[in-house]
Amino acid sequence: MSFDVDRIRKDFPILARTVREDRPLIYLDSANTSQKPQQVIDAIDDYYSRHNANIHRATHQLGEEATEAYEGARIKVAGFIGTRDESEVIFTKNISEGLNLVAYAMGNAATSGPEAERFRVGPGDEIVITEMEHHSNIVPWQLLAQRTGATLRWFGVTDDGRLDLDRIDELITERTKVVALAHQSNVLGTINPVREVAAKAHAVGALVVVDGAQAVPHMPVDVQDLGVDFYGFTAHKLCGPTGIGVLWGRRELLEILPPFLGGGEMIETVWMERSTYAPPPHRFEAGTMPIAEAAGLAAAVDYVTGVGLDAVRAHERDLLGHALEAMAEVPGLRVLGPLETANRGTAISFTLDGGDGREIHPHDVSQVLDADGVAVRAGHHCARPLHRRFGINASTRASLYLYNTRDEIDALVDGIRQAQKFFGAA
Amino acid sequence: MSFDVDRIRKDFPILARTVREDRPLIYLDSANTSQKPQQVIDAIDDYYSRHNANIHRATHQLGEEATEAYEGARIKVAGFIGTRDESEVIFTKNISEGLNLVAYAMGNAATSGPEAERFRVGPGDEIVITEMEHHSNIVPWQLLAQRTGATLRWFGVTDDGRLDLDRIDELITERTKVVALAHQSNVLGTINPVREVAAKAHAVGALVVVDGAQAVPHMPVDVQDLGVDFYGFTAHKLCGPTGIGVLWGRRELLEILPPFLGGGEMIETVWMERSTYAPPPHRFEAGTMPIAEAAGLAAAVDYVTGVGLDAVRAHERDLLGHALEAMAEVPGLRVLGPLETANRGTAISFTLDGGDGREIHPHDVSQVLDADGVAVRAGHHCARPLHRRFGINASTRASLYLYNTRDEIDALVDGIRQAQKFFGAA
């Protein structure tokens, strides 16, 4: 393999630091947020030190340079996710805002002109989500349902952590206006059959909104090829900065989608009484945008593209196989989600029994790991309904990325055994 | 004066660069966005290189450090704007989002419980804004009116660029639900009598929302003392990073204000059918927040506090006096807004006559200035209705900040005369 994890690790300054009592950092919390390579940190520094200005609005050289950094990032992102039309790429603050954007803009359709008809939802209409969604792909739809009187329905999850498609024909019907689902679960790692669900949804004229927060960092994604209508992701999980996310939407839909946030440069003409709005993507970008963050995101896209997402994926698959095997040998450890590497990402959530039939709480597991320098996440990972589906309140999650190693996984498993010793009956 | 502008300029790396054909940069576009001191750039770099993690959610050391950076910034901002309760400080992506947050949350009150009654607006209710607002404080209210059937009304502007309070008793009535106005105009520089307007509004039970984008960078602001309900500003105009803004709200109001963006950690408990929400400020912070940006904002607050906002103000007043005087001597130059320094900030917008009675377009003025390295802004500065009020479509705006000098103003005025020569009849 030409993939050299040691070389990659050198790009991430934080991986050189120690935590607690001088332990080397073992960062297994990338599904929460990824670390940033020097290239991304430098791009932000360079932006502020040399090119900072507001965009679109300025006729001076800095303004040109800042605009180029920002609009250049848009073009780069467009290519990265498989569209040639960069006006289909909207920058948001994170994917949560992107998902809310779609939900609120649909809500605004009720009081917009007839061209927005396609987006209207009301009593009798249905919004379909899934039980494995992140809260960011649940709550915006609950709020839309509450505002409009539409009904929320959802796909269940099978015992082995797959989307339960058995009832798909009952769920996606003529009443369905929108289907929103994750490309990859942040808890189970499950990769969902988005193309299949999208085809069903389109057959009944519903819109398809995909939460790609956990997919884009780990696999090549082509939004056209997936056949969906809206697709979002968030930069901070993709080696990029906080403060910026992406919502991609089909051009024909963005053309007629009502605005969401008002203000700044999202307008065409403003009178006191009313306004007309700019064409996409600007219609959906109110106020001063995360400009330095766009420069950072562009550097992140360059970085992961440079390494190669296929290589990343192969490396992660190797780690995942190793981890699933090693964890299977720990008595009392139950992995949530698929136990095989096929159609599965590198978020590994689990519960741990102390050997006395009593569960060791994820907070306690993660605390023991933290004492060893191993950073994981404990809690419901913003997917409480999914945890309730499995009869639990919380889990411990280790999640892997391009900079992780087999040794780090061994340290994780050692730590898990220690936790069992510390809290368990033994 | 202990204020040493040369020393201050050294803190801003971009001020050492040249533009176009090796001209030193003369940056007079700070009302658009300010430049960033090394301290802010370093804070962001340090965050990513040493402390990066997701907040609130993590039980590991990096998570603690990141949370401390973020929540520490909240505490710092609270002190900076005069509140001791940091839970009144909500982070947004920019002030535009903050203003939309209030408007959308008020819209959501219609389908929320009785505790949100206070925020409901509907047909017959009135929303009052002013003719000098930035689009970001116009469009959100237009959209709210459109969604709810409420009526939008507004204060006019006098010929000398002050808020026209003559009709205040007609405008602010029992029907008024909310009054939204700028603390300081981004075009005219006018500082508005916020306290007076707020008292009138409160007398009829209306909420008061203040856009402090242009005030907070230039003067000490005490939100309690102003007696308003919501107050917003944006970091990038305050020596801080892009991607983060602040919305302050009175605790009693935030307690009962319905949520806006849904997702992530803004919840208390999520079921598939419905959710309950976290107390403020978290209720209003959906998804991964701009964490590095909060660290940068904290450094910016430290920076301007270290210099001293009173000193900044004194320096700016000196520059402003000099600029207004020098510009008054240019024939055919008309300054929009107050011609005296009292109750006036450092945004100086103007139109320019070529000497033949024909106006030289702001794009052309700014292009000539840019050729000399002088960066100003040309256009309607996101305040089209205000420009129409003065019978124009656009203006040229020079805006000053702590790092500017008298020499730079002289260069500006020289450039303006050159533009007249280039395009004018002469």
Place this chain on the structure above:
Amino acid sequence: MQLQSMYQEIILDHYRNPHHKGLREPYDAEVHHVNPTCGDEVTLRVRLDGADDGARITDVSYDAMGCSISQASASVLTDLMIGKTVKEAMAISEEFRSLMQSRGELQPDEEVLEDAVAFAGVSKYPARIKCALLSWMAWKDATARALGHGDGDER
């Protein structure tokens, strides 16, 4: 980090063998609190004898799902509170709160806090402070309700 600095023996003992656990009758007020981040929950009941500050706490019972810290803290809480007057208990609760916000800087008063001094180490871990305080916040809320003061939760 020394694991032992957070997980002192006293804490592990209360965790393994919690005191006064299980919901009991009679009670004057019951509350349900949640830690939104991790989903931990506690249901807590308070029984008072008397009114206002001078009322005596005759029972505190609870049912909790959560980590060792939150479980042990609920157990310690009941030990401390049962039998005290509300006034005494509030003082203890304030002391505990100060301790938890001290980042390990405060020397806890063992006279007042008894077994709860063991939580001093937890205060160095911001993410876990909420775990330790969960049942204490619930107790405060329940007590306020039992006294007829409505919602005593300060969140």
Place this chain on the structure above:
Amino acid sequence: MQLQSMYQEIILDHYRNPHHKGLREPYDAEVHHVNPTCGDEVTLRVRLDGADDGARITDVSYDAMGCSISQASASVLTDLMIGKTVKEAMAISEEFRSLMQSRGELQPDEEVLEDAVAFAGVSKYPARIKCALLSWMAWKDATARALGHGDGDER
């Protein structure tokens, strides 16, 4: 920057003495375009003789508020278009668009673009490209409408 590289004499001449300015009758289509950033506006009318690509442009008239670049570009546009067939004019329009997107890298074809070659320098200033294109976009839109093709605006 040499100011002259953007503001060539030809441009300044057209700005000072614009050709074909003022709205005229008769016309087949009228459009109104705005540059949202600066508020610049153009109202433009097109008169055609014939149908489809082969139609001849018998008049283009306009009223514009804007900078020297947008004014001069409207003036140059009318000079170029009046008298051409729609097909010829579209080719010119495409050539002009390429020139404006070339960032100063394209050697403009003076045979095709005539006075419009003077805008080569403007293409180096991204913020001003929209100024130069404003009336051209409006013309394209108006022509599409005049031909009955509805909204020809590609924004």
